[in-house]
Amino acid sequence: KKTFTEVQTERLEQAERTVLIKCPQKLNEKKLLQYLSSHGNIKSHFFFENRGIHALIEFSEKNSIASLQDAIGIPSAAEHHVVPFKSRLFTFTLKNPVSQATEETPVHLSPQSHIPVKELIQKLCCADSISSQMYILLNDYQLTEENIKLRFLACSLVQDFAHAYFPDSTVKPFGSSVNTFGKLGCDVDMFLDFHDTRKRATKMKKGPFEMEYQMKRLPSERLATQKILSVIGDCLDNFGPGCVSIQKILNARCPLVKFSHQPTGFQCDLSVSNSIAIKSSELLYIYGCLDSRVRALVFSVRCWARVHGLTNSVPGTWITNFSLTMMVMFFLQKRSPPIIPTLDQLKELADEKDKHVIGGYDCSFVSDLSKINPTKNTETLDVLLGDFFEYFGNFDFRKNSINLRKGKEVNKPESSPLYIWNPFEQDLNISKNVNQPQLEKFVATARESAWILQKEDKTQRMINKEPWGLAALLVPFGKSDPSKMKNRMKGIGSETIRSLLDSLKLNNANSLQKAVGK
Numbered sequence: 465k466k467t468f469t470e471v472q473t474e475r476l477e478q479a480e481r482t483v484l485i486k487c488p489q490k491l492n493e494k495k496l497l498q499y500l501s502s503h504g505n506i507k508s509h510f511f512f513e514n515r516g517i518h519a520l521i522e523f524s525e526k527n528s529i530a531s532l533q534d535a536i537g538i539p540s541a542a543e544h545h546v547v548p549f550k551s552r553l554f555t556f557t558l559k560n561p562v563s564q565a566t567e568e569t570p571v572h573l574s575p576q577s578h579i580p581v582k583e584l585i586q587k588l589c590c591a592d593s594i595s596s597q598m599y600i601l602l603n604d605y606q607l608t609e610e611n612i613k614l615r616f617l618a619c620s621l622v623q624d625f626a627h628a629y630f631p632d633s634t635v636k637p638f639g640s641s642v643n644t645f646g647k648l649g650c651d652v653d654m655f656l657d658f659h660d661t662r663k664r665a666t667k668m669k670k671g672p673f674e675m676e677y678q679m680k681r682l683p684s685e686r687l688a689t690q691k692i693l694s695v696i697g698d699c700l701d702n703f704g705p706g707c708v709s710i711q712k713i714l715n716a717r718c719p720l721v722k723f724s725h726q727p728t729g730f731q732c733d734l735s736v737s738n739s740i741a742i743k744s745s746e747l748l749y750i751y752g753c754l755d756s757r758v759r760a761l762v763f764s765v766r767c768w769a770r771v772h773g774l775t776n777s778v779p780g781t782w783i784t785n786f787s788l789t790m791m792v793m794f795f796l797q798k799r800s801p802p803i804i805p806t807l808d809q810l811k812e813l814a815d816e817k818d819k820h821v822i823g824g825y826d827c828s829f830v831s832d833l834s835k836i837n838p839t840k841n842t843e844t845l846d847v848l849l850g851d852f853f854e855y856f857g858n859f860d861f862r863k864n865s866i867n868l869r870k871g872k873e874v875n876k877p878e879s880s881p882l883y884i885w886n887p888f889e890q891d892l893n894i895s896k897n898v899n900q901p902q903l904e905k906f907v908a909t910a911r912e913s914a915w916i917l918q919k920e921d922k923t924q925r926m927i928n929k930e931p932w933g934l935a936a937l938l939v940p941f942g943k944s945d946p947s948k949m950k951n952r953m954k955g956i957g958s959e960t961i962r963s964l965l966d967s968l969k970l971n972n973a974n975s976l977q978k979a980v981g982k
Contacts, residue, residue, distance in 0.1 A: 465753050465833045468746040472636060478613065479620035481507070481526050483552040484727055487517045493571050496556065503535070504528025510610045511571040514729040519556075520613060549703045552621060553727050574610040576729060578648040581771060581938055588935040589926070594917075595845040597934040598760040605647045605763050615641045618728045619654045625699050626656055629692075633658055638738065643745040644752030645762055645789055651731045655738045656692065689736040690714045696734065697721040740888050743820065743827040747887060751793055751804050753833055757845055758804060762792045764849060764934055771938050772909045774902070781899040783882070783906060790868060790884050790894065795852050797871035803841045806871030807887050810836070827888045849934065853914035857907055865893075913937050 466474075487496070493511075496519070500506060505524040512518055523529060529552060536554060539546055579587075584604060588597040607615075615637055623635035639653040640646030682688045694712055701710040706726035713720050720735040752759050766785055769775045776782050796803040813830035820827040830836065864873035865883035869890070876883045878893075881903040886892035916936055925932035931939055 467831045467833070468642075468749045469831065471749075472642065475612065475616045476620070476634065476636065478522060479616040481524070481529065482520060482522045482613070482617050482620070483529055483532065483554060484617060485519045485521060486553075486555045486727070487511070487519055487571075488556070488558060489517060490570055491517075491556075491558070492569070500532070503531040510574045512574045512576050512610065512614070514576065515726065517571065517573070518727065520610070520617065522613070547703045549705070551624060551705055553705050574608065576611055576614070576648065578605045581767070584767075585931050585935045585938055588933070588938075589929070589931055591933075593844075593846060594849060594933040595760075598764045598845045598849065601767060601934065602760045602763045605767065606759070607641070607646045607648060611648060612641070614728050615652050615730065618652055618725050618730050618732060621725075622654060622696075622700070622732070622734060625704060626696060628699070629695065630656075630658065635734070636742075638741050638745045640785075643748035644759060645748055647763065647766070651733060652725075653733050653735075653741075655735045655741070656696065657737050659737065659739075686719070690719050692736055693719055693721050693734065697723075739820075739822045740825065740827060743822070743888055746831070747807065747810075747829065748789065748793075750810070750829075750831075750833065750836070754804055754836060755839060757848060758792075758796060760845055761796070761848055761852065762789050765792055765852060768913065768934075768937050769906075771940060774906050774909060779897070781897055782902045783895065783898055787882070787884055787895040787898070790887075791856065791866060792852065794866045794868055794871070794884075795855055796848075797868065798855070799841055799843065799848075801839060801841045802871065803839045803843075805836065807869040808871075822888070825888050825890070846933075850914060850917040853910040853917070857911035857914050859907075861903060861907070909941070912941055
């Protein structure tokens with residue numbers, strides 16, 4: 465397996481040799497490729513649907529794009545005046561559509577979104593085990609090779625704008641687009657990286673004298689980030705073909721620019737050098753590559769959570785996909801024997817080149833997958849799915865927190881309902897946004913799911929053509945039998961109320977003692 469950095473470097477380079485062409489609904493694929501080949505060898509291509517048919521064309525050589533750009537015309541501006549920015553987005557039309565109509569055929573389109581849950585449930589009912597169901601879900605929901613290429617191209621097209629101001633910068637994706645846990649349709653998180661510029665600066669210092677650039681100095685890195693993003697945001701807004709709905713959110717903890725990239729169909733978030741977020745992406749990439757059960761379990765749990773309204777695409781008081789993924793990782797570290805190593809164990813395997821301290825936080829861990837011993841755990845996904853719900857349905861959230869560095873429960877350092885330690889920034893809780901009602905809903909739904917998996921008669925359900933196994937968990941529970949769910953929810957709520965009453969009694973007793981003491 466390639467390292468995270470090797471994969472990123474390869475895909476970024478691939479994206480620089482790629483163009484995106486809007487095509488007519490029907491076209492002669494052979495003739496289009498023949499024409500494009502006159503500018504250089506085509507390494508790969510595919511078509512997809514997004515407000516019309518598009519073709520992604522990857523050339524073998526970068527200079528083929530320059531040759532193609534030289535041959536391409538500027539659009540005639542009868543009604544509008546065009547902004548003369550020459551990007552790698554082109555429109556292909558037929559000069560004489562009528563005479564060429566007989567040669568036109570529909571092209572094969574690569575899917576860019578996953579199937580609806582209803583269709584998925586039908587598909588899952590035909591599997592022979594819960595493990596098979598989980599792998600079917602994984603295959604239908606995970607990012608395809610084509611979709612990943614499109615994500616890196618979106619970053620590369622934004623990079624073309626950044627290069628106007630910062631020729632040495634790169635725009636790289638992070639998060640779900642690269643950590644092996646992204647599902648079709650998820651947003652593209654990208655960041656503007658000046659890291660290579662800094663590396664080059666240190667090289668210059670050898671020799672008898674020093675030379676450095678004259679650069680504008682600002683009072684803080686945050687201010688510099690805000691100014692850079694503001695300008696790039698304006699640039700995309702004013703000159704970027706297909707960049708719409710630009711929002712500059714510069715006062716957030718991590719300033720960013722949100723925009724919709726119409727040619728690729730992605731919602732994008734652009735920020736500036738976020739080294740710790742990249743390390744988190746790499747850590748998840750390693751966990752995802754170590755054992756095929758890891759990704760299958762994460763995808764199933766996240767799909768389950770979305771169906772039951774435990775997660776949401778808009779920010780709020782519910783559990784995020786990132787928190788949920790970390791909970792799955794923690795659960796897999798706790799198996800006997802463990803399925804994945806703890807972060808501390810990965811740190812022990814790190815060599816010199818893996819050592820990274822970012823902003824005072826130790827982010828060192830091994831990058832070479834071959835140095836990590838495979839697990840001796842042979843549990844099936846059937847067992848793991850049921851045990852995941854059992855484990856968190858009975859987890860003592862009042863007392864314990866989740867720590868992936870150590871791979872064990874640790875006393876909560878503060879009173880947030882759900883406390884998951886940030887693997888790198890150890891003073892942060894990644895689930896600080898989650899409130900008590902949302903956590904209770906999660907626990908109740910986990911218990912209900914564990915109960916369904918334990919009690920269901922698979923054969924009978926299959927005979928009755930009813931959803932079973934994972935499919936049964938992807939049907940909102942209230943619909944099948946609301947009274948059962950209510951009773952189990954009551955159990956959770958009453959426990960919480962009891963614990964609150966206990967603590968109130970304790971506080972009253974303490975204050976009484978103090979009063980008597982006075």
